[in-house]
Every structure is written in structure tokens, then in C-alpha cells.
Amino acid sequence: MSTWRRVHVNLRKAHGLFPVSSRRVTQPNTWKYGHLTLCKSLSTSRPLRDDFFKDLEVQLAAMRQKALDALPGSDWSPLKMDRSLPPERADVVIVGGGVIGWSIAYWIKQKERLRGGVRVVVVEKDPTYSQASTVLSAGGIRQQFSLPENICLSIASAQFMKNINEHLHVLNEDPVDLQFNHSGYLFLANEEVAHIMEENYKTQRSFGAHVSLLSATQLKEKFPWINTDGVALASYGLENEGWFDPWTLLQAFKRKALSLGAEQSIGEVTDFKYTSNIATTAEGDQVVQRRIKSVKVQVNNSLEYQPIECAIVVNAAGALSGKLAATLGILLPVEPRKRYIYVLNCPDGPGLDTPFLIDYSGVWFRREGLGGNYIAGTSPEEALEPDTSDLEVDHQFFEEKVWPHLASRVPALEKLKVTSAWAGFYDYNTFDQNAVIGLHPSINNMFFATGFSGHGLQHSPAVGRAMAELIMEGNFTSIDLSNLGFRRIIQKEPMLERNIV
Amino acid sequence: MSAPFMSLYRCCQRSALLVVSRRSLSSVSPPSSVSPPSSVSPPSSVSPPSSVSPPPLHTRFLLYLTQCFYDVEMLQSWTFLQRWKRIQKRNTYYGYTQKNYGSDIAAAYYILSLKGGLRFVGQSEWFIADRRGKFNWAFLDHKDTPLEEVNMNYTDINYRGLDNLEEQKSLRTLSLRGCPEVNDWFLARLHMFEDSLEELDISHCPRITTGGLAALRNLKGLKRLDVSSLPGISSPGVVIILLEEMLPKCDVTANGYDHTLREES
Ligand SMILES: Cc1cc2nc3c(=O)[nH]c(=O)nc-3n(C[C@H](O)[C@H](O)[C@H](O)COP(=O)(O)OP(=O)(O)OC[C@H]3O[C@@H](n4cnc5c(N)ncnc54)[C@H](O)[C@@H]3O)c2cc1C
Numbered sequence: 031m032s033t034w035r036r037v038h039v040n041l042r043k044a045h046g047l048f049p050v051s052s053r054r055v056t057q058p059n060t061w062k063y064g065h066l067t068l069c070k071s072l073s074t075s076r077p078l079r080d081d082f083f084k085d086l087e088v089q090l091a092a093m094r095q096k097a098l099d100a101l102p103g104s105d106w107s108p109l110k111m112d113r114s115l116p117p118e119r120a121d122v123v124i125v126g127g128g129v130i131g132w133s134i135a136y137w138i139k140q141k142e143r144l145r146g147g148v149r150v151v152v153v154e155k156d157p158t159y160s161q162a163s164t165v166l167s168a169g170g171i172r173q174q175f176s177l178p179e180n181i182c183l184s185i186a187s188a189q190f191m192k193n194i195n196e197h198l199h200v201l202n203e204d205p206v207d208l209q210f211n212h213s214g215y216l217f218l219a220n221e222e223v224a225h226i227m228e229e230n231y232k233t234q235r236s237f238g239a240h241v242s243l244l245s246a247t248q249l250k251e252k253f254p255w256i257n258t259d260g261v262a263l264a265s266y267g268l269e270n271e272g273w274f275d276p277w278t279l280l281q282a283f284k285r286k287a288l289s290l291g292a293e294q295s296i297g298e299v300t301d302f303k304y305t306s307n308i309a310t311t312a313e314g315d316q317v318v319q320r321r322i323k324s325v326k327v328q329v330n331n332s333l334e335y336q337p338i339e340c341a342i343v344v345n346a347a348g349a350l351s352g353k354l355a356a357t358l359g360i361l362l363p364v365e366p367r368k369r370y371i372y373v374l375n376c377p378d379g380p381g382l383d384t385p386f387l388i389d390y391s392g393v394w395f396r397r398e399g400l401g402g403n404y405i406a407g408t409s410p411e412e413a414l415e416p417d418t419s420d421l422e423v424d425h426q427f428f429e430e431k432v433w434p435h436l437a438s439r440v441p442a443l444e445k446l447k448v449t450s451a452w453a454g455f456y457d458y459n460t461f462d463q464n465a466v467i468g469l470h471p472s473i474n475n476m477f478f479a480t481g482f483s484g485h486g487l488q489h490s491p492a493v494g495r496a497m498a499e500l501i502m503e504g505n506f507t508s509i510d511l512s513n514l515g516f517r518r519i520i521q522k523e524p525m526l527e528r529n530i531v
Numbered sequence: 532m533s534a535p536f537m538s539l540y541r542c543c544q545r546s547a548l549l550v551v552s553r554r555s556l557s558s559v560s561p562p563s564s565v566s567p568p569s570s571v572s573p574p575s576s577v578s579p580p581s582s583v584s585p586p587p588l589h590t591r592f593l594l595y596l597t598q599c600f601y602d603v604e605m606l607q608s609w610t611f612l613q614r615w616k617r618i619q620k621r622n623t624y625y626g627y628t629q630k631n632y633g634s635d636i637a638a639a640y641y642i643l644s645l646k647g648g649l650r651f652v653g654q655s656e657w658f659i660a661d662r663r664g665k666f667n668w669a670f671l672d673h674k675d676t677p678l679e680e681v682n683m684n685y686t687d688i689n690y691r692g693l694d695n696l697e698e699q700k701s702l703r704t705l706s707l708r709g710c711p712e713v714n715d716w717f718l719a720r721l722h723m724f725e726d727s728l729e730e731l732d733i734s735h736c737p738r739i740t741t742g743g744l745a746a747l748r749n750l751k752g753l754k755r756l757d758v759s760s761l762p763g764i765s766s767p768g769v770v771i772i773l774l775e776e777m778l779p780k781c782d783v784t785a786n787g788y789d790h791t792l793r794e795e796s
Contacts, residue, residue, distance in 0.1 A: 192690065192716045196615050201608050202594055212719035212746035240722070252751075268722045268749060272742070382741075382773040383748035400741065400769050 116295035126347035127154030132283035133494025139290035155298035166454025171488035173239035188270035190491035366455035462524035468515035622692035634698035715743025760787030
């Protein structure tokens with residue numbers, strides 16, 4: 031009855047081309063504008079009857095929606111709901127809203143057959159990303175790895191970034207501009223490690239990476255500002271290498287995933303609820319198989335928490351993923367390791383052709399913008415790893431470990447000034463410094479995408495796709511990453527990069 | 532599937548008609564931009580023309596439509612995708628031609644199909660496609676002669692199309708003025724002509740930014756470079772000085788930038 035009355039009232043209103051009630055309720059403010067400009071001219075001679083049926087249709091649609099809401103599987107409840115709380119149910123819960131988490135969310139939504147077919151929730155505890163590695167990274171992408179998996183991931187990710195607007199463009203929004211700098215990576219090797227560089231070069235070429243080897247004289251010719259003392263060989267990326275803005279990539283993934291219907295919820299995952307099964311193997315061993323039933327999300331700044339019932343959990347919590355796995359009693363060898371980045375200013379330093387230079391001493395530097403600014407850093411020795419309780423920067427470290435190598439390699443940087451610095455956490459895999467991607471062998475609905483140890487940002491597009499394939503299709507279809515699975519950790523077979531640093 | 536599309540189609544038709552009629556009206560009597568088409572009124576009775584309305588009417592209208600109908604949104608993203616697919620298709624790898632006629636003919640054929648122009652090594656004659664895409668098939672006579680000059684001004688060439696030019700080791704001049712699809716990734720791929728390329732014109736390309744210009748360092752033989760009127764580079768003064776520093780043997784032309792800015796930097 032009330033429906034009928036509403037229809038009746040609507041009839042008397044002035045109508046435009048689009049009846050008032052046919053707009054989506056979520057965008058009330060856009061209406062005014064359109065109303066003023068459009069309706070006057072469009073409302074000339076439309077029969078009222080037409081509007082009547084249209085409105086009836088709308089009301090029926092609203093009724094259908096209400097009925098649908100009340101069906102099991104939806105969030106609807108007769109009590110008043112707090113929208114800031116996470117949903118009660120989801121198909122996939124991704125823990126960690128860094129670049130990896132959002133990339134996975136995007137690819138899952140992109141692969142779903144039916145719009146809204148898979149409910150994906152990304153749980154992030156810190157929406158400002160004050161400590162996330164993604165936004166604190168150096169933003170580099172290179173193909174100069176030794177493991178075929180890493181090389182292929184880089185090539186696929188570069189391919190993705192080339193067409194980023196075909197993937198991540200959102201209708202009526204600005205196109206994505208990654209601010210990609212095509213300056214390449216330059217690795218320098220001394221006599222001892224030159225043979226490794228040569229082997230790596232062969233592998234990289236065989237997978238289609240555009241890399242070239244330079245002798246010391248060629249290097250001097252190409253980059254006259256480099257001091258080539260001690261350099262036996264250099265390898266230099268010609269294409270698809272350089273650096274970009276990590277924040278833009280993260281936001282682009284997030285924006286697209288949200289527009290495809292992924293959900294974000296703010297809170298920290300503190301616990302899991304699971305069921306266990308004891309299975310017996312052919313040899314008679316007993317193995318415990320667990321299955322996660324729900325994820326407990328602690329809402330920020332409150333005692334409230336909400337369990338999310340889910341079918342699949344993805345651990346993409348970056349540096350904290352080891353801690354998250356520990357709540358399930360799993361030993362995941364990923365821990366935070368603090369790395370410093372120093373911002374340098376040197377007006378007469380090298381110019382536009384400065385590549386991302388990585389010296390065999392481990393020191394790296396690259397250009398930052400155009401005003402004679404650079405950023406530099408290095409990894410400390412294993413025994414001298416700094417404390418990871420905060421993100422304080424150790425300036426002594428620059429004086430002792432970075433500057434001497436940098437100044438001798440690039441004499442023009444001798445008069446540099448450190449203008450600022452920051453620190454970030456590597457999601458460091460202490461076992462073999464490579465990613466852990468795939469299902470846990472004994473928890474049959476927990477996936478991992480973590481442990482990237484300093485190259486997660488550049489691999490995020492391809493890793494997201496691989497994870498979505500694994501989750502949605504059951505196996506890897508584009509790049510086979512089964513060697514990077516969890517099994518290698520249990521079987522103690524490290525997948526080490528043969529690197530020169 | 533077809534039912535929503537039909538209604539959508541009709542809706543679009545009607546709105547297009549309205550937009551058109553309104554346009555013609557406003558061209559007759561300039562200030563009347565808001566009056567309904569049925570009542571052609573004298574300019575005095577019409578509300579004042581809006582001076583602050585940056586987006587053109589049809590964009591606003593489309594935006595409005597997408598906010599109301601999923602169908603329009605879908606159609607718009609569909610056309611977006613189709614446009615991309617069309618450009619990708621035009622830039623495919625001419626593998627079949629390459630197998631049967633060799634890489635030089637394939638490259639020439641690719642260039643002419645995109646309405647570009649070319650000159651073979653040792654020839655003075657240019658092969659140029661006309662505005663309607665017609666060209667002289669006599670280029671087939673120059674089998675196994677590499678290209679020396681290529682003119683792709685105002686064409687749809689993109690980085691994918693460069694696959695067809697990969698074998699051109701004697702290419703000396705490449706002109707890409709005003710190409711909408713030439714971007715930084717394209718420039719980064721030009722290293723394949725590093726030994727031969729002497730002249731490069733990338734002026735008026737809307738998608739080139741500083742990050743791509745840095746990739747030109749690989750073209751060591753470059754003698755002339757035209758980077759005029761690139762809207763994508765933010766501080767042209769500094770960038771051009773850095774570019775000249777990076778390519779000391781090259782004569783860099785950069786017109787069309789705000790001159791005062793250049794003098795300042
Ligand atoms: C100094 C530095 C330089 C780097 N340079 C490069 C580079 O040049 N190239 C490159 O490719 N990579 C680089 N990296 C590595 C790269 O940044 C990381 O590998 C990558 O960002 C990992 O992404 P992620 O999404 O897994 O992690 P993160 O970005 O750290 O995201 C994880 C998120 O999970 C959230 N989270 C954690 N635990 C929970 C929980 N229990 N509940 C809810 N949310 C949780 C965190 O708040 C965080 O936002 C660098 C890293 C550092 C530190």
C-alpha cells in the first residue's frame with residue numbers, strides 16, 4: 031500500500047527524462063547539477079503513463095532488493111548496523127593492504143566471471159601506510175635477477191606497467207601516471223664475481239630481457255662520471271628497467287579493485303578460528319590438516335572486534351607476515367629488517383642519464399627528480415642488523431658504510447649534502463631472500479604472498495595475477511611459480527639468487 | 532543481453548538528437564545555451580550564459596548518464612577497450628609478410644598501412660601513403676633493401692609496432708611528430724636503432740614525459756633531436772639543458788615552450 035502511495039506522489043512531481051526515483055540513491059549530490067542543465071529541455075512532451083510504469087518498476091526493484099537483502103549470505107540484519115565494521119562473511123580475506131594485497135584483490139575481481147561473484151575483503155590496519163614497505167621503498171624495477179621466476183615476474187610486471195591504463199583505468203577518472211623513469215639499472219662487478227654476472231646475463235637474455243654487458247672501457251665511455259677502478263664487468267638494462275612512484279601504483283590498484291567491488295576494512299587481524307582434521311598418510315604418519323573458518327579483526331582504537339567468516343585467507347602482510355603466521359603456530363621465516371634511504375643533494379652530480387647504479391660493494395644510488403637530488407643506501411651486514419622496533423634513521427651508518435664507497439665510485443658526489451633520510455622495513459625472508467607464494471601444505475585455505483626481501487614492489491602486478499590464478503583456477507597458468515611455494519621451506523631447499531651483492 | 536542494449540540505444544539516440552538540436556540553436560543565437568529547443572526565445576529572456584563551465588556539454592552529459600545507468604558505463608568502458616584493441620591490432624607484428632617477403636618489405640608495408648612514409652637506402656624516391664591510406668605498391672620491388680628514412684608523423688604507431696622495425700639496422704631518420712600513442716615506453720625501445728639513428732623528431736607527442744627522455748641516452752649516434760612542444764614535460768627549461776648535457780654531440784631543437792621560463796633556468 032505504501033508503495034502505491036509513493037508512486038502516486040511521484041506522479042505529481044515534475045519529471046525529467048529520468049524520473050527522480052530512478053537515480054541511484056548513493057549519489058544524491060550529482061543529481062542537482064544534472065537536473066538543472068538537462069531536465070528543462072527534455073521534459074516537454076512525455077506521457078505521464080510512461081512515468082507511472084517506470085516508477086512502479088523502480089519500486090518493485092526496491093522490493094526485490096529488500097527481499098534479496100534478507101536472504102542468507104547477505105549482511106542485512108534487523109538491528110542497526112555499524113558500517114565501519116568489517117563484513118560478517120567474505121569469500122576471500124586478504125590480510126595486508128599494501129601493493130601486494132591490493133594487486134591480488136584487483137586480479138581476483140578482474141577474473142571473476144560474474145560481477146560481484148566473489149566477495150573480496152582487504153584488511154589493513156593502518157590506512158595511512160605510515161610503516162608499509164610499499165610507500166617507503168625505492169621504487170625500482172629491474173630484470174637483472176638470476177632465478178628464471180624472478181626474471182619472468184619482472185618482465186610480466188613491466189608489460190603490465192606499459193599498459194597500465196588498459197588494466198587500471200577507472201571510467202571518468204584521471205589516467206594512471208606512474209612517473210616511470212626509463213633509466214635502467216647498472217650493476218658493477220669486480221674480478222671475483224664477473225663470471226656470475228656473465229652467467230646471469232645469459233639467463234636473462236634467454237628469457238628475453240634486454241640487458242647488455244659492458245667492459246670497463248665501454249663503461250667509462252658511456253658514463254664518464256663513473257670511476258671504473260676495480261670494475262671488471264658491468265651489466266646494464268636497456269629496456270623495462272628504471273623506477274616509478276610506488277604510491278601511485280598502490281593507489282591505482284586500490285582504486286581499480288574498489289571500483290570492481292572489492293571491499294576494504296580497517297582493522298588488525300589478530301587471530302584465526304580453524305578446525306583440525308587428522309589424516310593418515312600412506313606410510314602411516316599422522317598429519318594434522320587445518321582449515322581456517324574465520325578471521326578475527328580487531329577494530330582500530332576500540333575494543334570491538336569482528337570475526338569474518340571466510341573460505342580463503344591470503345597472508346600479504348609484508349614484513350609482519352611472519353608474526354601473523356605465528357598466531358597459527360606456523361614458522362614462516364619472514365621478519366622485518368630495517369633499511370635506510372638517504373636523500374642527497376649535489377648540484378654537480380651526474381645528470382639525466384644516471385641509472386640505478388648498484389656497486390659490488392652493495393651500495394646503490396639513483397637520481398631523484400631533476401634538481402641534483404639523489405637517493406642512496408646499502409644493506410648492513412647480517413651481524414649488524416639494526417633494531418626494528420622503530421623507523422629511526424642512523425646517520426652514522428651513512429658516514430661509515432655508504433659515503434666512502436659512493437664517493438670513490440662517483441667522484442662528482444664527493445661534495446654531497448645529506449638533506450633528509452627515511453627508513454623502511456624489508457619483508458625479509460631469512461631462509462633464502464625470495465618470495466613465498468602459494469598454499470600452505472597443512473592449512474588448506476591459507477595462501478601466502480610475502481617475503482619478497484626488497485623486490486616485492488616491482489613484482490606486485492605479476493604476483494597478484496599468479497595468486498588470482500592459483501585461487502580462482504587452482505594452478506598457475508601464466509608463470510609457473512610452484513618453485514617459490516611454501517614446500518621448499520619445509521623441505522629445506524632454498525631458492526637462492528646468485529647475486530653479485 | 533539485447534534488451535538493455537536496445538533501450539540504451541534508443542536513449543542515446545534521443546539524447547544525441549537533443550544535443551545536436553541544442554547545438555545548432557546555440558550557433559544561431561550565441562547566448563541562448565540553456566533554452567529548450569522547442570521555445571526559440573529572444574536572447575534577452577534566456578538566463579545568462581554560464582561563464583564557469585569547464586567540461587564541454589557532451590562530457591558532462593555522459594558523466595551524468597554513467598552515474599545513472601550501468602549500461603552507459605559499460606558502453607563507455609567497452610568503447611574505451613575497443614579503441615585500444617584497434618590500435619593494438621593496427622600495430623601487430625607482420626609475421627606473415629616477414630616470412631614471405633623479408634623483414635624490409637614487412638617494415639615498409641607496416642609503415643604504409645599506418646599512413647606513414649619511407650625511403651629505402653640508396654634511393655631518392657619516397658613512398659608515402661596518401662590521406663585515404665592509398666599507396667604505391669612499387670615498394671615491393673625493393674626486396675632486401677633496408678630503410679633509411681621513416682616518417683610516421685601523426686600516425687597511430689605504438690611500441691608494439693616497433694617489432695616490425697626491429698631489423699632495420701640502417702635507419703638514419705625517424706620522424707614521429709604528433710603521434711598520440713608514442714610514450715615513454717616507446718622511447719625506451721628505440722635503443723634498437725642505437726648504432727644508426729642520427730635524426731629523431733618527437734615533437735608534439737602528447738604522452739612523452741621526462742622519464743622517457745632519459746632513455747634517449749642509448750642513442751649515441753644522434754645528431755639532431757627535435758623535442759618541441761611536448762606538453763607532458765613539467766619544467767622544460769631544466770629538462771632541455773639536461774638533455775643537451777646528456778647528448779653532447781646532438782643538436783637539440785626545442786621550440787614552443789614558454790620562453791621566459793627558459794631564460795630563468
Ligand atoms: C628501503 C626499501 C627499499 C625498497 N626498494 C625496493 C625497490 O627498489 N624495488 C622493489 O621492487 N621493492 C623494493 N622494496 C621492497 C618492497 O617495498 C616490498 O617488497 C613490498 O612493498 C611488499 O609489499 P607488501 O604489500 O607485501 O607489504 P607492505 O607494503 O608492507 O604492506 C603490508 C600491509 O599489511 C598491513 N598489515 C600487517 N599486518 C597486518 C595485520 N595483522 N592485520 C592487518 N593488516 C596488517 C601493514 O599495515 C601494511 O600496510 C623496498 C623496501 C624497502 C624497505
